[in-house]
Amino acid sequence: MIQFEKFTLSNGLRVIVHEDHATPMAVVNIMYDVGARDEDPNKTGFAHLFEHLMFGGSVNIEDYETPLQMAGGENNAYTSNDLTNYYVQLPAENLETAFWLESDRMLSLAFSKKSLEVQRKVVSEEFKEHYINKPYGDVWFKMREMAYKVHPYRWMTIGKELSHIEQASLADVKHFFAKHYRPVNAILVVGGHVKTEQVKQLAEKWFGDIPSGEKYIRSIPAEPRQMAARRMEVHAPVPLDALYKTWHMDDRLSHGYYVADLITEVMGGGGSSRLYQSLVKEKKLFSNIECFHFGTVDKGLITIEGKLVKGVKMEDAEKAVEDELDKLKQDGISEKELTKIKNKTESAIAFEDMSVMTRANNLAFYELLGDANLFNSDREKYFSVTAEEVLQHSRQILDVNNSNTLTYYSEN
Amino acid sequence: MPNRTIAPAIKDPVDFDIVLPRCEKNILSNGVEVYSLNMGNEDTLLLNWVFYAGNWYENKKTVSAATNYLLKNGTTGRDAFSINEHFEYYGAYLNRSCYCETSEITLHTLNRHVYALLPVVAELITDAVFPGEELAIYQQNSQQRLKVNLQKSEFVAGRLIDSFLFGPAHPYGKYNNAEDYAAVQREDLLTFYDTFYRQGRCVIFAAGKLPPDLLPELEKYFGKLPLRNHRAQPLIVPHTVQPSPDKKRQVMNDPDGVQAAIRMARPFPNRHHPDFQKAQVLNNVFGGFFGSRLMGNIREDKGYTYGIYSYLLNYIHESGWMISTEAGRDVSEATIREIHHEMASLRNEPVDEEELMMTRNFIIGQVLGDLDGPFQVIGRWKNMVLNDVEEDYFYQGLEIVRRITATELQELANKYLHPEDFYELVVV
Numbered sequence: 082m083i084q085f086e087k088f089t090l091s092n093g094l095r096v097i098v099h100e101d102h103a104t105p106m107a108v109v110n111i112m113y114d115v116g117a118r119d120e121d122p123n124k125t126g127f128a129h130l131f132e133h134l135m136f137g138g139s140v141n142i143e144d145y146e147t148p149l150q151m152a153g154g155e156n157n158a159y160t161s162n163d164l165t166n167y168y169v170q171l172p173a174e175n176l177e178t179a180f181w182l183e184s185d186r187m188l189s190l191a192f193s194k195k196s197l198e199v200q201r202k203v204v205s206e207e208f209k210e211h212y213i214n215k216p217y218g219d220v221w222f223k224m225r226e227m228a229y230k231v232h233p234y235r236w237m238t239i240g241k242e243l244s245h246i247e248q249a250s251l252a253d254v255k256h257f258f259a260k261h262y263r264p265v266n267a268i269l270v271v272g273g274h275v276k277t278e279q280v281k282q283l284a285e286k287w288f289g290d291i292p293s294g295e296k297y298i299r300s301i302p303a304e305p306r307q308m309a310a311r312r313m314e315v316h317a318p319v320p321l322d323a324l325y326k327t328w329h330m331d332d333r334l335s336h337g338y339y340v341a342d343l344i345t346e347v348m349g350g351g352g353s354s355r356l357y358q359s360l361v362k363e364k365k366l367f368s369n370i371e372c373f374h375f376g377t378v379d380k381g382l383i384t385i386e387g388k389l390v391k392g393v394k395m396e397d398a399e400k401a402v403e404d405e406l407d408k409l410k411q412d413g414i415s416e417k418e419l420t421k422i423k424n425k426t427e428s429a430i431a432f433e434d435m436s437v438m439t440r441a442n443n444l445a446f447y448e449l450l451g452d453a454n455l456f457n458s459d460r461e462k463y464f465s466v467t468a469e470e471v472l473q474h475s476r477q478i479l480d481v482n483n484s485n486t487l488t489y490y491s492e493n
Numbered sequence: 494m495p496n497r498t499i500a501p502a503i504k505d506p507v508d509f510d511i512v513l514p515r516c517e518k519n520i521l522s523n524g525v526e527v528y529s530l531n532m533g534n535e536d537t538l539l540l541n542w543v544f545y546a547g548n549w550y551e552n553k554k555t556v557s558a559a560t561n562y563l564l565k566n567g568t569t570g571r572d573a574f575s576i577n578e579h580f581e582y583y584g585a586y587l588n589r590s591c592y593c594e595t596s597e598i599t600l601h602t603l604n605r606h607v608y609a610l611l612p613v614v615a616e617l618i619t620d621a622v623f624p625g626e627e628l629a630i631y632q633q634n635s636q637q638r639l640k641v642n643l644q645k646s647e648f649v650a651g652r653l654i655d656s657f658l659f660g661p662a663h664p665y666g667k668y669n670n671a672e673d674y675a676a677v678q679r680e681d682l683l684t685f686y687d688t689f690y691r692q693g694r695c696v697i698f699a700a701g702k703l704p705p706d707l708l709p710e711l712e713k714y715f716g717k718l719p720l721r722n723h724r725a726q727p728l729i730v731p732h733t734v735q736p737s738p739d740k741k742r743q744v745m746n747d748p749d750g751v752q753a754a755i756r757m758a759r760p761f762p763n764r765h766h767p768d769f770q771k772a773q774v775l776n777n778v779f780g781g782f783f784g785s786r787l788m789g790n791i792r793e794d795k796g797y798t799y800g801i802y803s804y805l806l807n808y809i810h811e812s813g814w815m816i817s818t819e820a821g822r823d824v825s826e827a828t829i830r831e832i833h834h835e836m837a838s839l840r841n842e843p844v845d846e847e848e849l850m851m852t853r854n855f856i857i858g859q860v861l862g863d864l865d866g867p868f869q870v871i872g873r874w875k876n877m878v879l880n881d882v883e884e885d886y887f888y889q890g891l892e893i894v895r896r897i898t899a900t901e902l903q904e905l906a907n908k909y910l911h912p913e914d915f916y917e918l919v920v921v
Contacts, residue, residue: 103534104865141497146784151851153506153858155782170862172509177501185497202796202821209751210799210819216644286495320640352565352577361630362573368634388637421582428584428603435535435866 082457083440086277087448090284092293093265097444097453098280099272101437107273108438109169109179111187112445114268115261116163117240118233118301118379126240129160130204130249131257135167137196139186152178162238163378164449170438173274177283184287187267190258197251204246208239216319217489220386227311228327228382228485232304263294268448272441304329304380312486321368322389323489324398327382328478330374333450339462340474341374341383346422347414347471348372348405349385353421356385359405365390366398378450382485383478395488406479413472426463505850506857507895513864513887516874519708521697521716526723527708528874529699532867536604538701539868542618543879545723546596546689549664549732553681554673559631560682560690561591564598566627568620571613573627579613587614593664594809595879596689604704615714618690623682632674639671647819649746650754650920657742657916658758658813660735665808696723696878700871723878734811736760741917750921753825757816757832757915761805764880768905769812770890772805774897775905777852778844779803779835780816784855786835787816795831797824809880814909825919832912839906843899856894 085099117128135158136145149156154171169179212218222237229235240246269288271280307329331337348356349372360367370387389398433439447455477483519527551557565587566573580587585602587610598617602610642648652668659666697715699707762769773781780787780803787801801818820828844852863869877886 106862106865147851148500150782150784150855150858152503153509153854153861155855155859155862172504172506172858172861174504175501175506178503181495181497181501188497199793199796203792203799206752206797206819206821207799209821213751214747214749216641290494320644321637351581353574353581358574361634365630365633368637388641390633391637417582421578421584424584424606425581426584428586428601431535431537431603432601435533435537435868437865 083434083444085444085453087453088281090264090289092289092291093296094284094288094291095268095448096280096284097268097270097448098275098277099270099437099440099444100275100277101272101440102274104273104437105173106170106437107173107176107179107271107275108441109176109183110270110272110438110441110445111167111183112268112270112449113165113262114266114297114449115165116161117236117238118162119261119297119299120233120236122233122236124245124249124253125236125242126204126238126246127249127253127257128165129238129240130200130246131254132158132160132165133200133204134190134196134254135186137193137200138191140189140191142182142185143191145182145186148178149182154179160238162234164446166442166445168438168442176271176275176279180283180287183269184291187262187264187288188291192251192255194251197249197254201246201249204239205243208243208246212239217323219315219317220325220487220489223313223315224325224327224485224487227313227487228329229304231302232379233301234304234377234379234381259294261297264288264291265293265296268445270441270445270448272444273437301379307483310481310484310486312488314488314490316490316492318492319489320491320493321391322393322395322491323387324389324395324402325384325386325487325489326402327384327485328480328483330381330383330478332380333376333378336462337474340466340470341478343422343426343463343466344409344471344475344478345372345374345383346425347418348409350422350425355405355409356387356402360387360398360401364401366393366401395490399486399488410472410476410479413468413475416468419468419471423464427460430460506854506861507850509857509861511857511861511864511891513873513884514870516871521712523716523718523720524722525695525697525715525720527697527699527711528871528878529703529707530867530871530874531703532700532870533702536702538602538604538607538703539699539871540600540607540614541698541871541875542598542614543595543696543698543723543875544597544690545594545694545727546685547592547594547664548667549594550689550727551685553676554667555669555677556681556685557596557689558591559628559677560623560685561589561596563623563627563631563682564589564617564621564690567622567624568616569622570620571616572624576613576617580610583609585610604702607704607707608710611710611714615718618715618720619718621686621690623679623686625679628677628679628682632677635674636671639669639674644747646746646750646752646754646920649744650756650918653742653744653920654756654758654815654916654918657737657918658760659811660737663732663734665806665811692719692721694723694725694727695720698871698875700867731810734760737916740913740915742919744918744920746920751822752819752921753822754920755816755818755820755825755828756918757829758813759909759915761812761814761909763808763810763812764882764886768908769805770893771897771901771905772814772909773890774852774856774894775839775902776803776805776814777856778848778902779839779910782855784851786838787832790835791818791820791828791831795824795827797821797828797831816915822921825921829917829919836906836910836912839910840903843903846899849899849902853894857891860891
């Protein structure tokens with residue numbers, strides 16, 4: 082059980098304190114309830130670009146990094162399709178420095194023109210580094226567009242195309258800030274060697290006078306149920322053929338999410354998983370194969386992806402994957418497999434919980450989902466999954482009409 | 494309403510009293526040392542078996558990596574699947590990794606399962622059989638992975654810079670081609686395994702909330718094996734560094750590439766050299782973290798790259814000073830110019846007091862943050878044991894961070910940061 086206390090400032094900022102006196106450090110984590118799913122389809126990649134701009138100076142503090150480093154702290158941030166998260170770790174004695182820095186950039190950014198110009202370039206280089214002219218670098222752009230017709234998960238966090246980032250204007254930046262970066266849309270988690278009373282005082286002092294802002298009410302169109310299999314073929318100068326398949330799964334708060342998570346473990350988690358053993362080791366059709374999902378808040382995708390052994394026909398490789406799926410849909414999983422994947426999950430949670438930073442991050446995430454207490458019930462939810470549910474859900478999820486298949490052929 | 498224009502008072506991290514949690518050393522009856530650190534609140538445990546079985550010791554390329562990878566792919570009594578299943582059934586992670594000097598097996602597990610896992614780890618160290626079919630799959634899949642990687646300029650650049658710096662025959666500089674994977678024979682693995690694992694030099698590290706009977710259990714399964722103390726004399730003659738005669742190289746790997754992988758590197762002595770820990774401070778100022786000069790100039794001011802870093806290579810015998818970035822293809826020359834410019838400014842002007850103080854505080858803050866988890870702390874001990882330095886090395890390092898002067902840093906820059914001493918590689 083993770084212990085924490087929660088309170089809300091009058092401007093709507095939710096604050097969670099998680100004391101852990103085994104460490105000399107403090108963690109300050111601020112999660113904003115905005116991600117790539119909240120973007121305008123013509124201005125994709127903006128939530129992530131904005132994250133970069135949060136380091137370009139705030140209204141009273143020209144330089145975010147230097148004072149933090151002076152206090153012995155470090156920080157980073159990430160943006161996903163669902164949310165944006167900023168985190169600081171520093172010696173607990175210097176906790177107030179993090180409050181000062183984070184509250185000032187929540188109060189207002191400096192909106193520097195130079196920062197926008199530079200970060201547009203930096204993000205363009207990030208885009209290039211990961212996706213342009215990289216072998217298989219376009220797969221997820223294409224797969225998302227095939228799998229999602231309506232929901233904004235149809236574009237990547239980095240953006241649909243470079244031009245969207247290149248065109249971002251200062252007016253866009255200001256508008257985005259006013260809409261999403263207000264106390265009422267944020268969650269502050271303070272963890273480590275801190276006292277709840279002290280955090281209450283600091284939160285009131287530094288964040289209390291920031292105007293609340295308007296609560297952002299998300300209205301994202303739900304992805305309609307997929308009724309027929311979709312396929313796409315890509316030919317590109319890569320050395321090996323590859324196969325990518327996805328199926329729609331339940332959202333983060335549904336019981337089905339936990340079932341789907343365990344299904345990916347059975348199929349693709351580690352050297353004794355079904356796909357690896359059968360298709361890499363026994364049949365030697367793939368040189369690697371994985372099964373995973375994206376862990377998204379809204380309905381996500383279960384994925385199987387693998388590279389074919391040179392010379393193997395795509396049809397044979399795909400048929401073999403289908404055979405494994407049929408086996409699962411027909412016979413479900415054994416008690417031994419169920420115990421294995423639950424043991425793995427228990428262990429994964431225990432190792433993850435070792436870090437205060439991860440705990441603080443998770444508390445913020447569960448609060449964003451609706452209630453930080455969900456953190457403590459996750460383990461039980463995994464343990465409540467039955468073999469029968471795995472069977473039933475695998476039939477629903479892995480249905481051919483729910484599938485998206487991308488066959489990636491080597492031109493070399 | 495707080496005055497937001499004034500930073501809250503801080504306690505300078507340089508004034509913190511930092512203590513490295515102590516590690517207990519025990520010796521098994523065969524001479525193998527066990528370093529254990531009892532720390533942490535979760536019932537989790539890390540065990541790490543380090544063998545002197547890196548590519549330093551192989552006679553033929555890829556043999557050490559293949560042996561390490563295939564350790565868990567079959568013993569007399571178990572096939573690869575049942576070994577994997579055994580560890581995964583208990584929710585444990587059994588990883589292996591191969592470096593230049595050493596090669597490792599690492600186990601992460603919940604404490605209560607360790608008893609079921611130790612005998613199987615012992616089996617991997619004494620009775621691995623390296624089935625021919627497993628080797629064939631490994632060879633094929635490694636070759637395929639290599640093909641994909643060779644399309645990436647950063648991968649190509651990483652291999653080439655190492656070979657320029659140390660020479661293509663040196664363990665730090667050599668790299669594998671498809672035919673090297675093909676040439677490995679099962680007999681090569683069996684011989685290597687017998688010498689460097691079964692009867693190899695080994696040292697064990699353990700960290701976490703340790704069960705009280707862990708040591709007797711380690712003695713039971715590992716204390717009677719024909720393993721040797723890691724300080725025993727090695728069998729192989731040392732390798733000599735044979736750097737490339739050319740300093741500058743441009744490689745065209747992908748004519749359509751939109752970025753250039755830039756690597757610059759110079760030789761640097763190992764941890765026993767008095768400059769090593771001092772250079773780490775200078776490296777921090779130069780390119781060691783987000784607030785460094787390279788990052789500040791080339792990313793945060795010019796926007797040429799998503800990231801640029803410099804670092805000292807983590808090898809035992811020799812080190813090197815490396816600068817690494819992926820920059821826009823059209824700004825690759827400008828990027829190199831700016832790197833030279835940052836070297837020059839460190840040579841020509843002393844680091845100002847505020848920047849130096851920030852660097853000191855940042856490094857100490859990092860160390861402090863690093864000492865709050867058992868796995869990180871044992872990592873520091875491991876680094877000291879493998880590099881053959883004593884505990885006071887850690888405290889000397891802290892003292893250097895606290896006391897080094899701007900003049901000393903400038904002297905170091907004048908000694909080491911000359912562009913003409915660096916190999917310079919650009920791969921598009």
